[in-house]
Amino acid sequence: MRQEVERYSKPTRILHWVHMVAFCLLFLTGLVLFIPQLGFLAQDSWTRVIHRIAAVAFVIAPLIYIPMNWKATKEGVKKAFSWGIDDIGWLQAAPRYYFLGDESGMPPQGSMNAGQKMWWLIVLVFGVVLAITGAVMWFAKTTAPAAVLQWMVFIHDVAFIVSGTMLFVHIYLGVIHPLMTESWGAIVRGKVSADYAKAHHAKWYEEITKGKEVKS
Amino acid sequence: MAEKAILYDATRCTACRGCQVACKQWNENDEYIPTPEENGVQAVNRGSYENPPDLSPQTWLKMEFREVDTGGKVRWLFTRRACMHCTDAGCVKVCPSGALYHHELGFVAYDKDLCTGCGYCADACPFNVPRSDRNLITGIAKMDKCTFCTTPGLDRIAQGWEPACVKTCPTNALEFGDRDTLVAEGRKRVEALKDKGWTNAYLYGDKELGGLHVMYVLDDHPAVYGLPVDPQISAATIAWQEVIQPIGWAVGGLTILGLGLNYLVARAATKTEKEEKDAARS
Numbered sequence A: 001m002r003q004e005v006e007r008y009s010k011p012t013r014i015l016h017w018v019h020m021v022a023f024c025l026l027f028l029t030g031l032v033l034f035i036p037q038l039g040f041l042a043q044d045s046w047t048r049v050i051h052r053i054a055a056v057a058f059v060i061a062p063l064i065y066i067p068m069n070w071k072a073t074k075e076g077v078k079k080a081f082s083w084g085i086d087d088i089g090w091l092q093a094a095p096r097y098y099f100l101g102d103e104s105g106m107p108p109q110g111s112m113n114a115g116q117k118m119w120w121l122i123v124l125v126f127g128v129v130l131a132i133t134g135a136v137m138w139f140a141k142t143t144a145p146a147a148v149l150q151w152m153v154f155i156h157d158v159a160f161i162v163s164g165t166m167l168f169v170h171i172y173l174g175v176i177h178p179l180m181t182e183s184w185g186a187i188v189r190g191k192v193s194a195d196y197a198k199a200h201h202a203k204w205y206e207e208i209t210k211g212k213e214v215k216s
Numbered sequence B: 001m002a003e004k005a006i007l008y009d010a011t012r013c014t015a016c017r018g019c020q021v022a023c024k025q026w027n028e029n030d031e032y033i034p035t036p037e038e039n040g041v042q043a044v045n046r047g048s049y050e051n052p053p054d055l056s057p058q059t060w061l062k063m064e065f066r067e068v069d070t071g072g073k074v075r076w077l078f079t080r081r082a083c084m085h086c087t088d089a090g091c092v093k094v095c096p097s098g099a100l101y102h103h104e105l106g107f108v109a110y111d112k113d114l115c116t117g118c119g120y121c122a123d124a125c126p127f128n129v130p131r132s133d134r135n136l137i138t139g140i141a142k143m144d145k146c147t148f149c150t151t152p153g154l155d156r157i158a159q160g161w162e163p164a165c166v167k168t169c170p171t172n173a174l175e176f177g178d179r180d181t182l183v184a185e186g187r188k189r190v191e192a193l194k195d196k197g198w199t200n201a202y203l204y205g206d207k208e209l210g211g212l213h214v215m216y217v218l219d220d221h222p223a224v225y226g227l228p229v230d231p232q233i234s235a236a237t238i239a240w241q242e243v244i245q246p247i248g249w250a251v252g253g254l255t256i257l258g259l260g261l262n263y264l265v266a267r268a269a270t271k272t273e274k275e276e277k278d279a280a281r282s
Helices: A008-031 A036-068 A070-081 A085-100 A114-139 A146-176 A183-189 A194-200 A202-209 B020-026 B090-094 B120-124 B162-169 B179-195 B235-281
Strands: A002-007 A190-191 B003-011 B061-070 B073-081 B099-101 B108-110 B131-134 B141-143 B174-178 B203-205 B214-218
Touching: A002 A194, A002 A202, A002 B108, A008 A036, A008 A146, A008 A183, A036 A114, A036 B141, A070 A114, A085 A114, A085 B235, A114 A146, A146 A183, A146 B120, A146 B235, A183 A190, A190 A194, A190 B120, A194 A202, A202 B020, B003 B179, B020 B061, B020 B162, B073 B214, B090 B099, B090 B120, B090 B235, B179 B203, B179 B214
Parallel strands: B003 B214
Antiparallel strands: A002 A190, B003 B174, B061 B073, B099 B108, B131 B141, B203 B214
């Protein structure tokens, strides 16, 4: 049997999938307002109902996860905000690595590489922005001044463009890119092979295996 | 085709509110008489002839009454309040489904079936006209506003008739016709008012928002009649529709193109690498 290490805990994976489904629903029901030709799909407000149900899941899922997994949350946020020399190295080596599969210039990465950190920051920042501006449009539609509501739509739209575009990149790197052979398994089963961990997250692999033999 | 318009002459209006009734009747927008026993609504005296209190999904046209103190003399002014049918219409700009659109005769028509209930039009309208009944929790909503009597099935304009409000007006304060003709007529009346000493007389809608399809002959400054002076499409509407959305398309499109390109290059690169490895092994 090949050696495997745990990449994502079960609660983390559940949060990921709830968020993923909610975000995709939010994305698609929001997209119909972006493409006038698809506007007919939204008539009679049913996409608005789905958008609201998904929004509730999108906001509540992390609110349940965070207190139950306080340590993992704290660590994850800390990692996303700690940038070092190897992250600069990642940015420099990324084009050759992701296009040509050239690993020579790629410094060893921790459990999150610089790209993953950027995605994390986008999720954190724009998740909060989308939730707040969305809540204002939902609950203050009849009470807030028109100008405020208009700027809320504007900010919601900017956040939608950034996070929606980056979602494509995230899905592409996770599922489609030829080098990311095990990231799908990591978020489904929670485990990656030791070889994959060594190759993609060498610093992290060293950290978790320090002082103990990996069971085979 | 020549653009059509309505000319409202405030100096001819007696505020009989016949237009309000005709609008409701023709467009099948019922109004109830407040009766506590029947509908649980108590009539309220608001100290004005105005009724109902505001525009609503069932009230597309409403007469407003104003008491204005000019030099110790009270003047009673009437204003028609309904969609102004702008050429440069904020609601049409922000409507995501094409439910609001410009009729070939220039005014803003509305296909209610297409309305998603987003309410963007209500925030974008400089005149605060579109109204909707909104469920606060589900967000289910439908907007309503004056359609210039072009509601499908109730289309008077296609029949060659004038709008219901114009048809019923007993003093010809409301007139319907080619916009160019009405602009000329309105300017003439404003000049006549000025000759009579109404120095602030003004044709509202001649230039506003690219030209309105409901124009007002006023004997005083628009602000006195409660109309926005020099209304504009808001900066948020322009930043959102004309800057951010095109950028969104560009960013989204380029990203998907870039990812596709990356896939082709990376697949080819990993293939040759594998072949080299296999070749080295054998």
